[in-house]
Amino acid sequence: MTGVERLPGSPGVVRLALEAAEVEILRELARQLSELLTSRPDDSAARALFPSGYADPAAQAEFDRFTRAELGERKVAAAGAIAEALDRTGADGVLIELDTERAWPWLTFLTDVRQVLAARLSEGGPPEEQSIQAALSDWAAYLQGALVDALSDTTDGGAES
Amino acid sequence: MPHETPLLDIELESLDAIVRLVPWQTVVWDDPVNLMSYVTYVFQQYFGFPRDKAEQLMMRVHTEGSAVVATGNREAMERHVLAMHGYGLNATVRRADDAAS
Numbered sequence: 001m002t003g004v005e006r007l008p009g010s011p012g013v014v015r016l017a018l019e020a021a022e023v024e025i026l027r028e029l030a031r032q033l034s035e036l037l038t039s040r041p042d043d044s045a046a047r048a049l050f051p052s053g054y055a056d057p058a059a060q061a062e063f064d065r066f067t068r069a070e071l072g073e074r075k076v077a078a079a080g081a082i083a084e085a086l087d088r089t090g091a092d093g094v095l096i097e098l099d100t101e102r103a104w105p106w107l108t109f110l111t112d113v114r115q116v117l118a119a120r121l122s123e124g125g126p127p128e129e130q131s132i133q134a135a136l137s138d139w140a141a142y143l144q145g146a147l148v149d150a151l152s153d154t155t156d157g158g159a160e161s
Numbered sequence: 162m163p164h165e166t167p168l169l170d171i172e173l174e175s176l177d178a179i180v181r182l183v184p185w186q187t188v189v190w191d192d193p194v195n196l197m198s199y200v201t202y203v204f205q206q207y208f209g210f211p212r213d214k215a216e217q218l219m220m221r222v223h224t225e226g227s228a229v230v231a232t233g234n235r236e237a238m239e240r241h242v243l244a245m246h247g248y249g250l251n252a253t254v255r256r257a258d259d260a261a262s
Binding site: 051053111151 | 193194196205248251253255
């Protein structure tokens with residue numbers, strides 16, 4: 001059963017349960033995102049991952065020059081962290097424990113995946129492709145939302161005590 | 162009391178310093194992708210805002226299209242904007258007196 005839950009007795013830690021099919025999808029998405037960022041940086045979907053830091057074009061060009069490489073590396077590293085975490089698990093449905101820090105690559109990766117899917121959807125491909133992209137985006141949103149809810153519960157609980 | 166030094170006497174150097182006194186802002190913009198709960202979580206975790214403040218700012222982004230989440234010197238705001246981009250949020254740096262643009 002897919003889901004995210006707090007770990008009793010371990011404050012700040014959540015447990016992510018994934019089915020085998022989801023592990024495969026995440027692996028493939030991590031591979032594709034890395035490939036997009038490293039091999040096709042001018043693809044419109046890759047560009048969607050690097051928003052402008054300034055409205056002014058000259059200031060933006062300067063900002064981009066100083067930040068793009070670092071931002072791109074961070075995104076590739078996040079995809080790599082997900083692939084590694086999945087590799088450490090068995091073939092069947094898996095359980096992955098994440099604390100606030102280790103959850104970040106998952107959260108940012110899922111956002112990046114959805115940004116890429118949104119860019120692809122806006123390009124208007126064949127209907128069957130679009131329905132797959134929309135379904136993937138909904139699933140990534142569900143997973144990210146479940147992670148955020150579980151993490152918020154543990155961190156808010158920690159702040160109150 | 163009359164000013165002993167007319168304003169126009171200010172040297173160019175100090176003028177430059179005054180211009181630099183105008184703070185910069187980190188503005189987060191609404192986007193169709195990010196979940197409201199995720200944006201709130203980022204504001205809480207990165208800026209250390211309490212949940213209610215983070216939620217208010219997120220709602221401002223959502224309903225008004227943008228919100229100023231930090232004010233300060235330019236370098237600090239650029240770091241914030243880069244961090245926001247790292248989280249996948251849409252954010253820009255602007256001078257506080259450019260708010261209308």
